[in-house]
Every structure is written in C-alpha cells, then in structure tokens.
Amino acid sequence: MKLHEYQSKAIFAKYGIPIPKGRVAATADEAKQIAEELGGRVVIKAQVLVGGRGKAGGVKVAKDADEAAELAGQILTMTIKGLPVRKVLVDEAAAIAHEIYFSITNDRAAKKPVMIASAAGGVDIEEVAAKTPEKIIKIHIDPLLGLRDYQSRDIAASIDLPRELWRDFSRIAAGLWQAYKDNDAELAEINPLVITKDNKLVALDGKMLIDDNALFRHPDLAEIRDVDEEAPAETEARRHGLSFIKLDGNIGCMVNGAGLAMTSMDIVKLFGGEPANFLDIGGGAGAEKVAAAMRIILADPNVKAVLFNIFGGITRCDEVARGILTAMEEVKPKVPMVVRLVGTNAEEGRKLLENANMITAETLADAARKAVAAAKG
Amino acid sequence: MSILINKDTRLLVQGITGNEGLFHTTQMVAYGTNVVAGVTPGKGGEWVLDGKVPVFDSVKLAVEATGANCSVIFVPARFAPDAMFEAADAGIPLIVCITEGVPVQDMMRVRNYIDQKGVRLIGPNCPGLLTPGEAKVGIIPGNIAIPGNVGVVSRSGTLTYEVLYALKQVGMGASTCVGIGGDPINGTNFIDVLEMFEHDPQTEKVVLIGEIGGTDEDKAAEYIAAHMTKPVVAFIAGQTAPPGKRMGHAGAIIEGSAGSAADKIRALEAAGVKVAKHPEEIPSLLK
Numbered sequence: 001m002k003l004h005e006y007q008s009k010a011i012f013a014k015y016g017i018p019i020p021k022g023r024v025a026a027t028a029d030e031a032k033q034i035a036e037e038l039g040g041r042v043v044i045k046a047q048v049l050v051g052g053r054g055k056a057g058g059v060k061v062a063k064d065a066d067e068a069a070e071l072a073g074q075i076l077t078m079t080i081k082g083l084p085v086r087k088v089l090v091d092e093a094a095a096i097a098h099e100i101y102f103s104i105t106n107d108r109a110a111k112k113p114v115m116i117a118s119a120a121g122g123v124d125i126e127e128v129a130a131k132t133p134e135k136i137i138k139i140h141i142d143p144l145l146g147l148r149d150y151q152s153r154d155i156a157a158s159i160d161l162p163r164e165l166w167r168d169f170s171r172i173a174a175g176l177w178q179a180y181k182d183n184d185a186e187l188a189e190i191n192p193l194v195i196t197k198d199n200k201l202v203a204l205d206g207k208m209l210i211d212d213n214a215l216f217r218h219p220d221l222a223e224i225r226d227v228d229e230e231a232p233a234e235t236e237a238r239r240h241g242l243s244f245i246k247l248d249g250n251i252g253c254m255v256n257g258a259g260l261a262m263t264s265m266d267i268v269k270l271f272g273g274e275p276a277n278f279l280d281i282g283g284g285a286g287a288e289k290v291a292a293a294m295r296i297i298l299a300d301p302n303v304k305a306v307l308f309n310i311f312g313g314i315t316r317c318d319e320v321a322r323g324i325l326t327a328m329e330e331v332k333p334k335v336p337m338v339v340r341l342v343g344t345n346a347e348e349g350r351k352l353l354e355n356a357n358m359i360t361a362e363t364l365a366d367a368a369r370k371a372v373a374a375a376k377g
Numbered sequence: 378m379s380i381l382i383n384k385d386t387r388l389l390v391q392g393i394t395g396n397e398g399l400f401h402t403t404q405m406v407a408y409g410t411n412v413v414a415g416v417t418p419g420k421g422g423e424w425v426l427d428g429k430v431p432v433f434d435s436v437k438l439a440v441e442a443t444g445a446n447c448s449v450i451f452v453p454a455r456f457a458p459d460a461m462f463e464a465a466d467a468g469i470p471l472i473v474c475i476t477e478g479v480p481v482q483d484m485m486r487v488r489n490y491i492d493q494k495g496v497r498l499i500g501p502n503c504p505g506l507l508t509p510g511e512a513k514v515g516i517i518p519g520n521i522a523i524p525g526n527v528g529v530v531s532r533s534g535t536l537t538y539e540v541l542y543a544l545k546q547v548g549m550g551a552s553t554c555v556g557i558g559g560d561p562i563n564g565t566n567f568i569d570v571l572e573m574f575e576h577d578p579q580t581e582k583v584v585l586i587g588e589i590g591g592t593d594e595d596k597a598a599e600y601i602a603a604h605m606t607k608p609v610v611a612f613i614a615g616q617t618a619p620p621g622k623r624m625g626h627a628g629a630i631i632e633g634s635a636g637s638a639a640d641k642i643r644a645l646e647a648a649g650v651k652v653a654k655h656p657e658e659i660p661s662l663l664k
Contacts, residue, residue: 051626101626106481108561108591111488125626143485184480191626214480216455247619258559259533259588262615267655269617278618283477283516283534284397311535311542313504313518314397343518343538364539365657 001210001225002049006089008206011183012190015175018202022091031072034090035065041093044071046078046085049229054123056080061093086228094202099192100159101125102172104141104180106187113141113180115151115173119159121192147177168201183221184214233296240292242281249274251375252297252306252335254290256281256315264309267364273372276303284314290323291330298331305336305375309367312343321349325356336374340367378579379508379553380528380570381471381499382447386512389445389469390415391460392452393425393432401451401475401516402426408519410512414439436467447471449505449514454478457501461487465496472564473514474501484562491564498564504534504556507541517541517554525550527663528574530567531586532559532593536614539656540586547660552580559588567597575605582608582663585650587641589615594641602648610662611645612653613638 003011009019021038024047025031035042046058053059058080062068068090078085101121107114117137120128129136137158141147152173156166172193180188187209194204215222227235237244243258247265251273255261258280265275277300281293297306310320320341340361341349350360359374361367388405392398393415403426406412412430421434433439436448448464450457450472457476464472472491479501491498499506505515510524516534522541529544529551531537537556544551555570557563567585574580583605587594594613601609616638642652651662 103626106485106561111485111562113482113485129626143482143489181482184482186481189626211481213454213478214482245619255535257533257535259531259536259586259614260539262588262618263536263539263612263656265618266614266616270654275617311538313516313535313538342542343521363657365655 001212001215001221002229003208003210003221003224004047004049004087004226005045005206006047006087007224008188008208009203011179011208012175012203012206015179017172017175017179017190018200019206020091020094020202020204022089024087024089025072026076026087028069028073028076031088031090032065032069035062035068038090038092042068043091043093044068044075045089045091046075046080047087047089048080048083048085049226050081050083053080058085083229094194094204095197096194096204097197097199098195100161100194101191102176102193103187103189103191104176104185105189107140110140112143115139115141115147115155115177117155117159125191141177146181147174149174165195165199165201172201172203179208183208183218184211185209186211233299237279237293237296240289242279242289242293242296244296245278246300247275247277248302249276250302250304251371252276252300252303253309254279254281254293254297254306255309256283256285256311260309260311264307264364264368267368268307268371271365271368271372273368273375276300281315285320285323287319287323287326290320291327294324294327295331298333298335303335304377305338305371306333307367307371308337308339309364310341310343310349312341312346316345317341317343317349318345318352321352325352328356338367338371338374340364378577379511380573380577380580381553381555382506382508382512382514384409384411384511386447386514387411387413387443387445388512388514389413389436389439389443389448391436391448391450391464393417393430394420394423395451398451399425402430404519405513406430408513410514413443413445436463436469440467440469445469447514448473450474450476450501452476454480458483458487461498462490465491465494469496471497471499473499473503473505474564475503475505475515476500477502479560481560481562484560488562488564499555500558500563502560503558503563504537506556507551507554509551515556517556521545522554523550524552526552526579526581528552528577528580528583529554529586530570530574530583531556532588533586533614534559536586536656540584540612540659543657544660549660549663552577561591566593568600571597571600571605571609575607580607582610584659584663585609585611587611587613589613589618589638589641590636592636595644598644598648598650601645601650608663609650610653610659611650612656612659613641613645
C-alpha cells in the first residue's frame with residue numbers, strides 16, 4: 001500500500017525527523033489560507049500516488065498567498081499519469097544548499113533491510129545509480145540487531161556530510177529505521193533530504209510503501225488508504241480477498257494461483273488474444289468469492305469472452321462451478337465463456353456446468369485457443 | 378533416492394487441529410506419509426484422525442516424544458513466524474511453511490535466525506514437497522504425479538500442478554517436486570534445490586518454473602552454466618504482465634532493471650536451458 005507524501009512525512013515527524021511546516025489543501029482557497037498562515041514563499045505539491053510529479057509540472061513554488069491560490073488551482077485540475085490531482089500539499093519553501101538521497105528498503109537478494117544514501121540526491125537519483133553507482137552508498141542492516149549508530153556514522157562519512165551534522169543525521173537515520181520497522185514498510189524514502197542554507201537537515205519529500213500482508217497489525221494505516229487512487233474494480237476485488245489488476249484486452253481471465261493466472265494470460269497472448277485482466281481467486285475459494293470475481297470481470301464493457309482456468313488443489317472445482325452458476329443467474333452474461341476444470345472434484349464441477357452453455361476445454365492451450373476464437377466472435 | 382523427503386521422513390504438523398491442517402494431514406496420511414505428531418498449543422493430549430496421530434502443546438514436546446525430523450506449518454500468517462522460530466529452536470532440520478501472507482519483515486528476521494541455526498526452510502507461501510510414491514509434505518495433490526526421474530522446482534503453486542499433470546499425461550514422472558514459494562524472502566532458492574538435484578542419482582533431468590520479479594532465476598542460470606551436468610528445461614510465468622506500479626527509487630537502485638520475464642528467459646537460454654513457451658510444451662522439451 002502506497003502512502004501519500006503528506007502521510008509519509010507525518011509519520012516521519014512522529015519519529016523525530018524534521019519536516020517543513022505545511023498542510024494539505026483540496027481547494028485553491030484552502031491553499032491560500034495555509035500559505036497566509038505560513039507566510040512567505042511556499043511550495044505547492046500535487047498529492048498523487050505516482051512518481052515523476054515534479055517533471056509533470058505538479059510541483060510549483062509560489063512567492064505569496066495569492067500566487068499559491070492560483071498555482072494550487074492549476075495543479076488541482078491536472079491529471080498526472082492518469083491520476084487526477086485531488087489534493088495538494090502546501091509547505092513552507094526551504095532555502096536549499098544541498099540535496100541528499102536517503103532511504104531504507106528490503107533487499108530481497110540479501111534477505112536484509114538496506115540503508116541507501118547518496119550525496120547526489122534529487123529527482124535524477126536513478127540515473128546517478130545507473131551511471132555512477134559508486135556515488136550510491138549501501139549498508140545492510142541485520143534485522144535481528146536493528147540499525148546501529150556506527151552504521152549511521154559510516155553513511156554520514158561516506159556521503160561527505162559535514163561533521164557538525166553527523167549527530168542530527170544519526171537521529172534522522174534512527175528515526176527512519178524505526179518508522180520503517182514499526183510500520184512494516186517495504187520502503188521509507190527521503191528524497192531529497194536537504195541541507196538548508198542555515199545548515200540544518202530537513203526531509204523535504206517523503207515516500208512510504210507499506211507491506212499489505214502486515215496491515216492486520218496496523219489498522220490505523222489500513223484506515224488511511226486512499227481508495228480514490230485505485231480503479232474501483234480493484235477496491236471491490238480487495239474487499240472480497242481477490243487479487244485483481246485491470247488490463248486493456250478483451251478476454252476476461254479467472255484463475256486460481258498467481259503463477260497460473262500469469263501463465264494463462266501469457267498463453268492467451270501467445271495465441272493472438274489480449275487479456276482483460278489478471279485475477280487470482282486464491283487458494284480454497286468458495287462459491288461466493290467466485291461469484292464476486294465473475295461480477296468484477298463482467299462489469300468491464302471491453303470483455304468479449306471469459307476464460308476460467310481452475311486447477312483444483314485446495315480449491316475444489318465443484319465449489320467454483322457453483323460460484324459460476326450463482327453469478328450467471330444474477331448477471332446473465334452475454335459473452336461466450338470457456339471453462340477448464342482439472343484436479344480436486346473436477347468431475348463434479350463439470351457435471352454442474354453441463355447445462356450452463358459453456359465451452360469446455362481439456363488442456364491449457366486448448367482453453368486459450370478457444371477463448372481467443374470466442375472473443376473474435 | 379529423492380531429495381529432502383522420502384518414506385522415512387517423520388513428519389510433524391504445526392496447526393494440525395485447524396481446518397486446513399486437519400484436511401491436509403488426512404490427505405498426507407492417505408498418501409502414505411509417516412505423520413508422527415501434530416502441534417496445537419492448548420490441545421496437547423488429544424488425538425486426531427481416529428486416534429492415529431497424537432497432538433502436543435509444543436514442537437519441543439512433540440520432538441522428544443516422537444523423533445519428528447520434518448515439520449509442516451499450516452498456522453495463520455500472524456502466527457507463522459513464531460511457528461518457524463519454534464520449530465527451528467526445537468531442532469527440526471527441515472521446516473516447510475505452507476502459510477501465505479507472512480509479512481516481509483517477519484520473514485527477514487526468520488530467515489536470518491534460521492540461517493544461524495543451520496536449518497532448511499522451504500516456503501513460506503508454497504505448496505510444499507512431493508516425492509511421488511513415497512511421501513508428500515504440504516498440499517500438492519498426490520494423484521497428479523507419478524514416480525520418475527524428473528526433478529521439479531518451482532516458485533509457483535497451481536502452475537506446478539499444471540506441469541506435474543502435463544508430465545503424467547505422457548507417462549513421465551518426478552523424483553521430487555519442490556515448491557519453494559513465491560514470496561520475496563523465502564527459505565530456499567533455486568540454486569539450493571538445483572544443487573540437490575545435481576547430486577541425486579534418481580534425478581536425470583530438471584524442470585525449473587520461475588516467474589517475474591527478483592533475480593533468483595538469473596542466479597540459477599549462472600549456477601546451471603557453471604555446475605549442472607543434467608539437462609534443465611524452464612518456464613517463466615508473467616511474460617505479458619504489466620510492469621509493476623512502483624513508487625520510490627530504492628527498488629530500481631537495488632535491482633536495476635532486472636526482474637522481467639524477457640531478461641530471465643535470455644539469461645536461462647544463454648546458460649543452455651530450453652525455455653518452454655507454455656507449460657504443456659515442457660514434456661516434449663525434456664525428451
């Protein structure tokens with residue numbers, strides 16, 4: 001789950017990381033009021049859950065409250081990478097002397113958290129990493145020991161941070177580690193962490209990514225998920241415990257297991273079709289979940305055919321068949337449906353669907369071929 | 378011969394009295410697996426499966442009483458890390474965690490802890506192990522595979538069943554099937570299993586089933602080129618998956634552009650591995 005900049009920075013502040021003064025606004029008037037309260041120059045920043053906001057024109061500096069209102073009004077009508085801007089963050093503008101990159105994330109290859117820093121912070125950090133990897137400092141953290149102070153000092157020294165800032169930097173590093181750990185983050189990133197002209201460290205921007213699997217112990221975070229930022233079908237799918245990603249094709253896919261779901265999409269494409277979605281009903285799905293999945297697939301007007309590929313293990317094929325029948329009664333689908341059931345209780349499942357006017361298939365390739373042909377009409 | 382499990386495996390089931398634990402214990406016993414004990418805290422002294430399997434309050438007590446040497450975990454995600462720590466502390470050398478949805482930071486702590494203990498963990502979020510005709514530890518349906526000389530290692534669940542089933546359709550069998558799980562941090566990677574297959578006399582060919590994300594397949598390709606004498610056939614799922622909606626720069630800094638299906642396929646083919654276009658093509662590539 002992604003957090004907005006303003007949400008991430010609020011968490012950082014709780015852990016003692018200095019952030020600029022500022023608040024979120026949903027209208028130009030609110031932005032003006034906040035700018036008046038802050039006094040002086042402010043930065044207006046679009047709050048959308050994609051990267052590259054600055055390059056898209058979603059971050060602007062205003063010299064006074066009137067200009068803040070004007071720029072906020074403009075940014076609030078923007079769409080960045082398909083996401084409409086609904087909120088802006090109004091922050092007091094900092095006098096920047098230097099920009100540092102600083103983050104903690106999971107290193108899956110090392111099986112440990114890794115702290116990453118670079119003296120060459122800012123929007124071009126990925127380019128820095130690709131072209132001059134020696135400018136990127138990485139230190140792994142033992143998950144059983146946690147971050148140790150000497151590691152923070154090592155980082156500070158490696159990025160040539162002035163000595164008088166080491167103590168503050170260590171506090172920020174400790175805060176970032178605690179914020180990452182306590183909130184089950186997959187990423188806690190400050191880019192840039194700036195040295196201001198009066199020689200203070202401030203986290204100007206913040207990003208956090210929270211492990212969805214850990215949300216059971218963070219009800220407060222689950223609460224602040226911004227559902228406006230995702231497709232309604234994806235929100236609906238999550239409510240039913242389904243894993244769903246909308247795509248641009250016309251063959252709806254319902255499969256059990258993520259690997260098999262991806263494979264089914266791959267084969268549809270191999271035989272000249274385009275999948276309309278990725279949908280994994282998970283292990284042990286009952287009739288109700290299957291019916292919900294089918295409603296979600298059929299709600300997409302692009303869908304011209306549906307492919308069901310179920311390899312029963314924990315999931316029982318007869319349960320899936322019952323779900324399909326329930327949903328068909330309700331939705332009365334007009335598109336052709338190709339079904340392949342193998343494994344646990346496949347025979348019973350096939351019997352249940354005998355009179356449902358569905359196209360049946362024996363193998364995966366056969367099912368994909370039939371679905372592609374059906375979608376072409 | 379086979380790897381990891383065989384008819385002599387003495388299996389313990391953590392979470393044996395739960396719905397899934399009980400259902401799959403029944404299946405494992407029906408397959409002929411030697412299930413010697415179960416653990417559910419608070420239910421020690423009870424018996425399940427008509428008095429065939431004793432239940433203990435802790436893994437330590439179960440090991441002392443039965444000499445269990447392998448544990449399979451069916452407890453919910455929030456309790457699974459504790460179950461893995463407990464099994465490792467009780468001296469179980471092989472732990473198989475079926476549970477899906479274990480938080481990543483928990484898995485980093487578990488992995489770093491068990492590595493210090495020298496324990497082998499398979500999973501989590503995996504279908505487990507199957508040595509056809511001898512034993513099954515986990516949830517792979519027993520009837521979709523027959524004994525044979527093909528070693529199967531996979532990051533996926535149902536996709537693995539698909540491959541075993543395709544092999545069986547043409548009369549090909551498996552020595553052992555190992556589902557290592559699809560989570561970002563797991564206990565055992567491709568290389569660990571490839572090395573075991575390379576040294577297992579029964580295994581003559583290997584099927585590797587990977588998917589997008591991470592760099593495990595790329596490392597497997599390097600290992601195959603340098604150390605494997607047995608032929609390997611692979612399949613990579615997710616060739617048409619859209620690039621993940623990612624945020625922040627750290628992922629790109631750590632992994633670069635690695636992780637796409639095309640990259641993995643290129644790396645494997647460069648190592649002399651035949652890569653199937655779809656799973657049902659695998660048997661013909663093995664011939």
